[in-house]
Amino acid sequence: MNAPPLDAVAVTLREFVARAGALRAVALLDRGKGAAPVVVDCDGAGAVEVEEGGEVRKLAAVSGAAPLALVHVHALPAMDVDPASGEVTGTIGGLQHLAGAVGELAAALGGRSVATVQFQTSDPDTPLTVSARPGEPPVFALGDETFALRS
DSSP states (O other): OOOOOHHHHHHHHHHHHHHHTOSEEEEEEOOOTTSOOEEEEEETTOOEEEEETTEEEEEOSOOOOOOSOOOOOOOOOOBEEETTTTEEEOSTTHHHHHHHHHHHHHHHHOTTOEEEEEEOBSSTTOOEEEEEOTTSOOEEEETTEEEOOOO
8 A cells, every 4th residue: 555645644734733723633654564654743833743664854844745635624712621521512513523524634644544633622731632543433532531422
């Protein structure tokens, strides 16, 4: 399996972070059976690092690459969180929106790649993390605790 070009992944993550108002987006790229995954990490300012084969390097912000996909995402107000109970309160449909958007991002990465995105909450020390892999339900985390959406 061929993973998408790193420049295109970087552009996609930068665009996602900017449009979502996210703190960070990380792509764990599936390179196929037997191949080591590649990690592409984009912070809230758009700086991108790539970890490949145990080496970390910065990826320049200037790129002529097109994004892999235009993911439907928009910034939401910070959600109120209670890390002890896992309770998240925010815009109606907000968690579903973030789950869907991160799922679209993971699908754009291809294969069994994983997208993980951190969003600011009312508690600066406890961001909301949403992780998705195509064909699997999203996972939410507050600090070290993971949660699933109730049906």
